[in-house]
Amino acid sequence: MLIKIGTHCAQSERIKIFFMDGSFKTFQYGREDTLEDLWYTVVQKLGLTNQAAECFFLWSSCETLELLCYTDETVVECVQQWPATYGKYHEREIGIIKESAYALKKLRHKDLPELQLTFRTTSILPLSQERNIKDPMAIHLFYIQAVFNVIESNYPCEPDVAAGLAGLQMQLTLGDHKPDTHTPEYLNRFVKAYMRSSKWRNRIIEEHKRHTGKDKLILQLLYLQLVRQWPYYGSTFFKAEYLPVTQSFYKQPFEGEVRIGINMYGLHIIDPKRMIMNTYTYTDLKEWESDKDLFYFLTPKGEVKKHIYKTPQANLVNDLLWDVISDLAQHVKKIDTIREKQGGSRIVTQKAIETKYRNTVLSPFHEDSSATKGKEKEEQL
Numbered sequence: 001m002l003i004k005i006g007t008h009c010a011q012s013e014r015i016k017i018f019f020m021d022g023s024f025k026t027f028q029y030g031r032e033d034t035l036e037d038l039w040y041t042v043v044q045k046l047g048l049t050n051q052a053a054e055c056f057f058l059w060s061s062c063e064t065l066e067l068l069c070y071t072d073e074t075v076v077e078c079v080q081q082w083p084a085t086y087g088k089y090h091e092r093e094i095g096i097i098k099e100s101a102y103a104l105k106k107l108r109h110k111d112l113p114e115l116q117l118t119f120r121t122t123s124i125l126p127l128s129q130e131r132n133i134k135d136p137m138a139i140h141l142f143y144i145q146a147v148f149n150v151i152e153s154n155y156p157c158e159p160d161v162a163a164g165l166a167g168l169q170m171q172l173t174l175g176d177h178k179p180d181t182h183t184p185e186y187l188n189r190f191v192k193a194y195m196r197s198s199k200w201r202n203r204i205i206e207e208h209k210r211h212t213g214k215d216k217l218i219l220q221l222l223y224l225q226l227v228r229q230w231p232y233y234g235s236t237f238f239k240a241e242y243l244p245v246t247q248s249f250y251k252q253p254f255e256g257e258v259r260i261g262i263n264m265y266g267l268h269i270i271d272p273k274r275m276i277m278n279t280y281t282y283t284d285l286k287e288w289e290s291d292k293d294l295f296y297f298l299t300p301k302g303e304v305k306k307h308i309y310k311t312p313q314a315n316l317v318n319d320l321l322w323d324v325i326s327d328l329a330q331h332v333k334k335i336d337t338i339r340e341k342q343g344g345s346r347i348v349t350q351k352a353i354e355t356k357y358r359n360t361v362l363s364p365f366h367e368d369s370s371a372t373k374g375k376e377k378e379e380q381l
Contacts, residue, residue: 018116021144036071052138062113082115123236123263143220153272167207168223176212232268235261240311290318
């Protein structure tokens with residue numbers, strides 16, 4: 001439920017709110033306005049319904065970091081604290097060991113990427129809730145976020161599927177096919193390098209032609225229908241480096257840079273170059289933990305049981321997993337309550353949920369679970 005929040009107009013400032021297609025809108029805010037005030041202003045400007053608005057959040061972001069904003073923090077505090085926030089998750093990369101005044105001053109003037117406040121969904125949004133949204137503006141926001149993840153190779157897919165998605169995107173972006181303008185060479189802006197052969201460019205042009213004259217909203221829904229089938233849809237992504245547990249002459253499952261994706265379905269490891277993916281549901285994960293810039297998890301089956309990934313946002317990966325598990329447990333309890341009232345059987349017992357938590361908390365990487373307490377409300381893409 002949305003409640004209108006009064007804003008403070010004295011000494012107003014202007015700030016850009018970005019969207020997942022790179023576009024932005026400029027908004028005014030008061031010096032005392034919170035990020036929740038700003039969020040409400042964005043929601044009103046976009047004309048989102050109450051139900052749709054609950055799917056979207058403000059994020060502090062740059063190319064390598066995306067953090068879910070605190071709603072009670074003022075916009076001024078968010079902007080002023082950005083150097084310290086960025087430095088916290090990039091200490092080793094920029095040489096900041098402590099948040100000294102000198103180090104932060106240096107970061108502000110030289111190495112600090114520009115803060116962007118981005119309006120998008122979060123990975124703990126249930127897919128069932130998203131599918132129930134009929135608001136055209138919300139569907140557009142879902143669509144441009146999906147396109148971003150496809151183009152950035154966060155969503156690996158077969159070339160045939162990629163060609164179909166590119167055809168839909170071209171129709172939505174360019175309108176009906178124009179042979180004189182929409183040449184095969186023109187397609188390079190819509191496709192990855194491996195699909196720029198004449199074979200695939202011609203295939204995409206044919207896909208584009210198929211959608212001539214179709215309604216924009218219908219095309220966006222068709223695009224979403226395709227990508228929502230994937231288990232990694234809606235994930236929050238973290239850039240990481242795969243570290244083999246043992247050296248071997250045999251081929252490792254991943255090489256170098258990967259993406260760690262987390263959503264309500266599970267944890268996904270994606271190689272954006274080779275378009276390889278492994279998905280682990282939450283029943284597959286035995287334990288997990290983070291330690292500085294390393295994230296570990298164990299699986300009870302398979303050839304490789306211990307997995308190690310290096311990322312400056314290792315703690316964010318750990319925290320997000322806990323947030324998802326907590327939401328899943330609450331969802332299961334809610335369904336069980338409804339089923340019991342209707343006279344049906346429970347999905348899982350309360351004891352089973354508690355046992356799952358107990359097994360997860362007893363991590364082999366630390367003797368206790370203190371590292372998981374007092375989690376920050378921060379997430380990264």
